[in-house]
């Protein structure tokens with residue numbers, strides 16, 4: 475299959491070529507023809523599968539070939555995303571894919587001044603990427619009208635619901651033209667999302683390119699049991715001992731992010747942090763610096779977990795496990811993208827055993843445990859497995875000399891984990907061809 479055989483027009487093919495994409499990914503192969511044909515879509519796509527191009531390419535084509543010119547304060551296609559970072563990222567993808575097309579695209583989100591956004595919308599934009607809250611603000615202030623909207627995309631729809639945007643989504647729906655195309659994308663499909671889909675989609679084509687809620691098979695995952703109070707010490711130890719390169723670290727709370735940043739900084743590690751309390755410009759700068767490899771460690775709360783695409787990120791560390799098991803899939807999806815291999819290490823303390831069990835049930839695998847010599851916990855983490863069982867009496871850990879333990883570690887770092895997932899046959903892979911060029 476080629477991009478040309480999917481029926482894409484020449485300016486889009488040229489843009490794809492400059493990015494170095496050779497073959498459509500599985501989600502693209504299915505989504506592009508369906509969206510071009512005007513169908514509604516409900517797509518469950520793993521993180522890093524290329525789903526953005528799956529909707530962006532056909533959408534840009536339809537906007538180019540169909541419909542009237544955009545009126546002032548109007549928009550022809552609307553893409554809703556849960557976070558500001560994702561809004562910027564998705565908009566950047568639209569810019570890249572649409573670089574040879576005469577379309578106006580723009581992104582609006584909260585945390586920054588609304589006035590420049592109102593000014594920009596005056597002329598009208600063909601495609602608008604937006605977070606739901608700011609979009610409604612703009613709508614209520616008459617800065618934007620929805621009567622020209624022909625396509626609505628919900629990206630990371632489950633995350634939008636998790637973040638409490640259900641009410642905003644309902645208000646946006648109420649204001650949109652009834653006759654429109656709706657595309658719903660989500661990495662995980664909870665029951666509430668299926669319900670939402672049932673209410674908003676019209677005879678949708680269902681696409682599921684990966685088993686539900688299974689983490690990317692390209693990510694090797696393991697757990698290191700440790701006492702809660704020694705987590706940051708263990709992280710620093712591993713960073714140095716394993717000579718880790720760039721690492722994205724997830725912490726549960728904003729305070730946790732700040733605390734780890736401070737500790738690492740004091741030890742001379744180049745580190746930055748992002749969480750919801752920081753101003754948008756600071757968050758974006760931290761992300762940009764990390765992407766540009768100006769900082770080695772980026773510490774984040776789950777605000778950064780979804781959708782962010784960081785080239786060649788080799789390692790994700792969970793300093794704390796996420797409260798919501800689905801977030802684990804999203805966090806580790808930041809690595810092992812576009813066919814590359816990645817690693818995800820979780821530092822787990824006894825308090826987190828239920829969270830660990832929930833993750834193992836969701837991802838249908840028992841995560842391998844690797845003790846780190848000198849960091850074996852006093853409060854042992856009870857055994858868990860993919861059935862959700864937590865064994866009350868943990869087995870005594872084998873006493874291993876540091877040499878044996880090191881051997882196990884080396885092996886565990888290089889040998890891929892054997893997930894006890896029944897089928898990973900449908901997990902997509904890319905033929906990326908030559909390394910894609912960044913603009």
Ligand code: AMP
Pocket residue numbers: 494495496497498499502520521522523524525526527781783811812904905906910
């Ligand atoms: P996404 O899942 O949309 O965030 O995309 C993940 C990464 O895959 C991004 O860096 C894209 O630029 C890249 N990508 C998307 N489609 C392709 C493709 N067909 N071939 C190679 N890389 C791709």
